[in-house]
Every structure is written in structure tokens, then in C-alpha cells.
Amino acid sequence: MSLVRFLNVAKEYPRGGVALSHASFQLHKGEFAFLTGPSGSGKSTILKLIYMEERPTAGDVWVSGVSARDASRKEVSMVRRHLGIVFQDFRLLEDRSAEANIAFALEVTGTPADMIRQRVGRVLTQVGLASKGTALPRELSGGEQQRIAIARALVNDPFVLIADEPTGNLDERATRGVFQLLRDINTAGTAVIMATHDLDLIRRTEYRTIELNHGRLVYDSAEAPPAEKAPSAVAPSHHDENPI
Amino acid sequence: MVIREAFSAFKRAPLLSVLGVVTIAFSLFAFGLFGLVAVNIRDALQAIENRVEIRAFIADGTPVEASSAAMGDIHAFPEVLSVTYVSQDDAYARARKELGEFSDVFEPGVLPASLDIKLKPGYRDPTTVQAVANRLKSYDFVDDVRYGEDWVAKLYRLRTIATLVGTGLGVAFAAVAVIIIGATIRIMVMARAREIEIMRLVGATNGFIRMPFVLEGFIQGVMGGLLALGLTWATSTAISHSFMRTEFFDPALATAGVIGGAVIGLLGSTFAVGRQLRRL
Numbered sequence: 160m161s162l163v164r165f166l167n168v169a170k171e172y173p174r175g176g177v178a179l180s181h182a183s184f185q186l187h188k189g190e191f192a193f194l195t196g197p198s199g200s201g202k203s204t205i206l207k208l209i210y211m212e213e214r215p216t217a218g219d220v221w222v223s224g225v226s227a228r229d230a231s232r233k234e235v236s237m238v239r240r241h242l243g244i245v246f247q248d249f250r251l252l253e254d255r256s257a258e259a260n261i262a263f264a265l266e267v268t269g270t271p272a273d274m275i276r277q278r279v280g281r282v283l284t285q286v287g288l289a290s291k292g293t294a295l296p297r298e299l300s301g302g303e304q305q306r307i308a309i310a311r312a313l314v315n316d317p318f319v320l321i322a323d324e325p326t327g328n329l330d331e332r333a334t335r336g337v338f339q340l341l342r343d344i345n346t347a348g349t350a351v352i353m354a355t356h357d358l359d360l361i362r363r364t365e366y367r368t369i370e371l372n373h374g375r376l377v378y379d380s381a382e383a384p385p386a387e388k389a390p391s392a393v394a395p396s397h398h399d400e401n402p403i
Numbered sequence: 404m405v406i407r408e409a410f411s412a413f414k415r416a417p418l419l420s421v422l423g424v425v426t427i428a429f430s431l432f433a434f435g436l437f438g439l440v441a442v443n444i445r446d447a448l449q450a451i452e453n454r455v456e457i458r459a460f461i462a463d464g465t466p467v468e469a470s471s472a473a474m475g476d477i478h479a480f481p482e483v484l485s486v487t488y489v490s491q492d493d494a495y496a497r498a499r500k501e502l503g504e505f506s507d508v509f510e511p512g513v514l515p516a517s518l519d520i521k522l523k524p525g526y527r528d529p530t531t532v533q534a535v536a537n538r539l540k541s542y543d544f545v546d547d548v549r550y551g552e553d554w555v556a557k558l559y560r561l562r563t564i565a566t567l568v569g570t571g572l573g574v575a576f577a578a579v580a581v582i583i584i585g586a587t588i589r590i591m592v593m594a595r596a597r598e599i600e601i602m603r604l605v606g607a608t609n610g611f612i613r614m615p616f617v618l619e620g621f622i623q624g625v626m627g628g629l630l631a632l633g634l635t636w637a638t639s640t641a642i643s644h645s646f647m648r649t650e651f652f653d654p655a656l657a658t659a660g661v662i663g664g665a666v667i668g669l670l671g672s673t674f675a676v677g678r679q680l681r682r683l
Contacts, residue, residue, distance in 0.1 A: 251599065267612070
């Protein structure tokens, strides 16, 4: 079943030029997909189109059957309640505890208080931070903060977890931990789409890889013959010619 | 959740919230001080205006019945508030009282009797006063009519200038207050841009996001309004005790001030959060 569907999608910014063109792919239930490519290749644009922060200039994006071109603001809000979004910079509220940050995602969608307590406890355990619920973000390590951000993304039981460079700010050990957590979440049935520059992560797994360059989808392992590997996943290539 | 979020913002960022309330309070206080001056000038001019009077002198030998009958007619004029008959004796007594040490200048019976006519508020401008005076002159028994043309004209000019200057300054003060309060609320909303962004990303509707900010702006507006009212009252009381008696706002005007603060707070935060939502 297709949860996310891109069909000939283009995105142009009035002052920023073409960010994406002719992008077509689907993300299915329970799938794990990497989005990779150099900076400015369109990875974040694809993620923003999925959570409807941006609307396509041409083509269309459907998320859980809702068209990004036609969705009303209310529909966008409703779609987002079924998505979990994780960013490189965690985006936690610094003046609230870890559990308050997670609870916030439920409070603003009108979830009853007793259910909030129960679900916050559950996701804190799931991300391995049950004992750190009362800690403020600044009292946690980078890896722990990202786990809290993931817990906040999970608390609404999303069908897709969108992760934009979730390990970009983490050391290798924390990266491994956070990535394993994302794998566990995926194993439990949630689809994950993860933008990353980390080729080691991509090489270590057999997950689907979608590669972008200059706003074009240049490789999708789901479309490629079984033997073919993503060019940049095999060895550093043109990515490294255009570093951040 | 909306009410709790609105109040918890005060707890989480007390300095910013106090800054908001104080800014609203001082902006409205400046406006309030101006209002206080305007109200007292208005009252002073009103008191002077209340003294506008037309005096129709009655010819000697006029029967009391004739002037009494005319009093009924004159009282029926739409502009007239009251008509008082002042006999020759009354005029003499009044003159002695008003002239003080020169009270012996007049002999009894020298001063003519008169009808003293006061006009209703709104009919004390030079044109109306002159029109009434001309109508009074048409009575046969009326010898002369006096109302201090120059004085009435000057008073009316002064009142017009005071109204124009007062309105202009009032609008300018109100605009400055709105701009300062608006900018402060915008800074406060921008300081919470991340919170707004996260609310949007987890699927809160724009209406839901706006509510705590709007409520918070309203509460700050009411608190700022009350503080401004207290400061204005304290200033007014201090001036009354130290320099001159001043009138404070009547309850309706005071309430309007607080409501004004609340409305500015509410609209300011509505616009600021709306702008922030469009930016994100």
C-alpha cells in the first residue's frame, strides 16, 4: 500500500530556482528508505513536500491519499498528526522537560490528559529514556535529545517517520544508537524515510536508497535491477566533489 | 489546554511577560496622562461655558405682567435652558455684591430690571447666542441685549482649538501606544517562534495555535490597562494634593481605558501570531 506518492513533482522557489524536478516515487507501508545526495540536491524539499510545508509547483504529492496541491490548511494539520518528523537540530523546547516536550505534541491535538501520561511513558521506554523524563533538553546529550525528538515524533503513532539528517549533529556512537532506534521503529511497522549524507549508514544496510542530484532523482534502488548498487553508496563519487 | 498554555507562558518567561505588561501599562499611562489633561481642560472650558448668559434689559415702566408673559415664550425657545427675572432691586443688590469696595457707586433704582437667559449646552456658540439675542431684541419692552460678543467668540474659538489639538494629540498618543505595544507583542511572539513551529509540525491547527497567544495578549492588555489606570489615578491624586484640584476619569472612561488595553493586547497578539504563522 502506497503511503506517499510523488508523481512528476517539481518545486521551484521564486528566488531560489528549481529545487526539484520530475520526481516520481512511492513509499509503501512498513518501508525504510534513505534519501541521499549532496547539499542542495532536493532531499529536504522532498521531506517538506511530504509534510506539506511546501506545495508542489508541478505534479502532485499524495500523503495517505491527501493531495498536497489541494489540501486545505485543516487537512494539512490532520495529515501531520499521522506523520512523525525528526530534524537534525532536534527542535525541542528548551524550557520544558523531556516528557513535557513529548506531551506537547499530544496536548496541541487535544488528546485527553490520562492518555497523554500513558503514551508519553510508553514512548520514553521505547526510546530507552524512561528515567530521563524530567530532564531538561540541556541536561541531555545530543543523542538523548534526538531520542526525545524521536519519541515526540512517535507518540502520535505515525504511519511514516520523516527524519531529516537525524544523525547529522551526533558522534558515531550516538549515530549508531539513533539509527538502531529508527530500525526498531521500522521493524515495528512504521515506514521511515531518512535524509542523510552518511554513506556508511547506507552501505551497512540493504534498505531502499533514493539518490538525488541537482533536484533530480538519479537513482532509486527499488527501481534498479537487483545487482545494481547506488553509485554513491558503493564509493564516494560526485557527492564528495560537492561537499557541504 | 489553551488557558493553561496562556497562563504558563507567564510562568515560563516571566521577564518577557512582565516586559509586555509594563510596556502596555506605560504606553497607556502616557495616553492616560494626556487624557487626564484633556478631561480637565474640557471641564474647565465647560465651567466657563456654563457662564454664557444673555441679559435682556427691560425698559423702565414695563408692567411686570408683560415681562412675565414673555418669560414663558422665551423659555419655550429650543435653545433656552432657563429664564430668570432680575428686578431693579435684585440688580442693585447684585451690583453691590460684585463691585465690593465700589458698591456705593450706584443708587437704588438706577440699574434696569432684566431677564437673564441661560442657554442649553450645545447652543452656546456665537451664532446661536447672537440669533437668540436678536430674537429677544424684537420684544417691545426690551431696551438692550448684552451677552459679551467678543468673550463668547473667543471662548468658542478656544474650545474649537482645544478640541482639534486634543483630538490630534490623542490620535498621535494612541497610535504611538499601539505601535509600541504591537512591537513588544511581536517580539514576544517571535521569541516563541520555535513553539509555534513545533505546534504546526505536530498537527495543531492555526486556530488552536493562535488561541493561547491571543488569550495571553488579552490578559496582558487587561493587566497593563489596570496598571496604567492605577498610575494615572496616583498621578492625578498627587497633583490634586500638591498643585491643583484635578478631575479623574469617570468610571465609564476608566473602564474604556482598560478595555482599550485588552483590545490592543488581543489584536496585537492576533496580528503578530498570524504574521508568524505566515512566515513559518
